[in-house]
Amino acid sequence: MPLPYSELVMEHFRNPRNVGRMDDPDAKSVEGSPACGDMVAVYLKVDPETQRIADVSFESYGCASNIATGSIITELAKGKTLEQAKKITWKEASDALGGLPPIKTHCSVLAVDGLRAAIQNYEERHGLVKERVPTTVEVVRKRLKRVMNPLTGLDLVRTNLVQDVEVAEGKVRVVIDLPADHQFAANIREEVTEKVEPLWDVEHVIVEFTD
C-alpha cells in the first residue's frame, strides 16, 4: 500500500481503543483548537490510593495520526501511576505504533500533550502540585505556546502575536497583536484564559488586543 502510515497506525485509526467522553472524570484536558486544526480531549479516572490511572479515554478531532496516537497513549497509560504516565514520550507512542511520518509530528504530539495536561489537571485539582513554582512571564509564555493562531495553524508565540505579558500579584495581562474586532479575537481570548487561569497562583487573566 502506498499509505504513509504503518499497519499499526491504520489499525488504531480504524479501531481506536478507549475512545469517547467519560462520565464524571477525575481530570480532563483539551489540547489544540478547532479553529486551527487538530484537537484532543483526554479524560482520567485515578485510584486515589495507588495514584494509578484506573481508566482513561480520549476524543479526537483530527487526522489519522492524531486518532492513532490518542488510542495508543491511552493503552500505554492505563494502569500506570501518574508519575510513570507523565513520562510517556512521543517517541514511545510513535514506536508503539511502528513509527509515524515525521510531517505528522505535530498532530501526534498533541495526544501526548493531552495526557500530560490531564495529569497536570488532576494534580492541580487535588493539591498534588509539589513544586509550586511561582508564575512568571516565562511560565505564561510557555502556556501560550499551546494556543494556536487560527490564521496559520501555528502557535501564538511562534507567529509573534504575543506582544506583551505582565504578571503581578495573581494578575496576568496578555496583549495580543491583533485588532479587537478580528474574527478570531474572541476565540483567542477564550483559549488564552483557559490555558493560563488554572495556574495555582493566578487569580485573574486579562487579554487585551492592539488596534
Next chain:
Amino acid sequence: MFEDVVYLDNAAATRLDERVLEAMKPYFFDLYAVATSQFGYSLGIDARDALDVARGQIAAALGAGLEEFVFTSGSTESSNLAVKGVALALGEKKGRHIVTSAIDDFPVLHSARTLERQGFQVTRVPVDETGRVDLDRLRDAITPETILVSIQAANQEIGTLQDLKAIGEIVRGNGKGTGTLFHTDATHSFLRVPLDVREIPVDLVTVSAHTIHGPKGIGGLYVREGTPIRKWMDGGFQEFDLRPGVENIPGAVGFAKAVELVTPDETARLRTMRDRLIERLLQVPESRLNGHPVHRLPHNANISFRFVEGESLLLHLDMRGFAVSTGSACFSRSLEASHVILGIGGNHERAHGSVRFTFGRFNEDEDVDAVAKAVEEVVADLRRISPLGKD
C-alpha cells in the same frame, strides 16, 4: 485491484477513454516521426499534418483559429507560459504589475510570486464568500502599469465560476484600450462550461487534456492573434516559437479526440449527479456547501462537515472504496490549509472538514447514493469520537 473503486476525484485526473488511446496508438508505432517542415520527408510531413489537425480541432472548440493554439505539457506549463511569457514581453515596455485572484491555482499564483521576487508588483484581488472576484476591487487594482490580469475561469476546489465576460471588459477598460492582457486558467471548466473567445474578451486561455479523459502530459494555451508574449523556456522554434521541444504528437491527437468526445448531454448527466449528491449531503447536520450555489462547475460538489477532519474522512472513505479529496491542512503535503477555503473567508476549521467530490464520464448514477451513504456513516462515526459538537 481498483476495479471497484468509485472514483470521485475527476478534477485531479480522469481515467483515459479507450477511444482516446485508440486514436493515439498509430502515432507511437507508425507515424512516430518528428513533425518536420513541409520540405521534410513524408513521415514527418504526415506527423506535422496530424499535429495541425489536432491543433485545429482543439482551437475550434474555443472558437479560435489554428494559429492561436500552442501545445504544452499541461495546464501548469500553459499558465507559466502565459504569466511569465507576458512578463518577458511587456515587463520592460509597459510595466511590472500583475493582477490575479486570492484563490487562483498554484501555477498562476506561484508564477506571480516568482515574478514578485524579481521586482514585479502583484495584486491578489479578494473574492466574496462564494469565491467570486470582487469586480470593484479588480477595477481599482488595474493601473497603467498592469500588464496582465490572470483570473481563473473556475476554481479547482470549490468549483466557483468567474464572470469572465465582465472581468474581460474591465481589463479592456470597457473598450478604451488599456493594453492590459487577460489570461484565464480554464483547466477545470474547459468544455464543461462554454468559453468562446469570440464572445469573451480574453487573450490567453489555459486548457488541459487530463481533466477531460484525455492523456496526462498534454495541454495548451490559447494565444489571441497579436498578443505580446515571449517564450520563457529556451530551445527550438516549435509551436510558433513559444514552446520549444519535440512535439508530443500522440498527446496532441489524444487531446483532440478527448475534446471531440465531450458532449453537452454528458455534462448534463454529471450535473444531475452533482445536484443529487449536494442535496443529500446538505441533509447531514452541520454541513455546508463551499463555493457558489449556482455559478459552479457542473461536476463539482465541495462540502464541509463540522467537527470532523478531512484526512480521517478521506481515509475511511478510501477503505470503503471511494476516492475523494479534501482541503484539510492534514492532507496537504505542506500541512497548510486550503488557500481557497481561507480565501473565501473560511477558517482552518472549515478547510479541515472540507471534502471535494468531482464527477466524470465513468461515474454511474448509483455512485451518488453509495458515496452519500458512506459519507453519512463515516461523518457520524468520526463525530462520535470528536470532542466537538456534543454540548
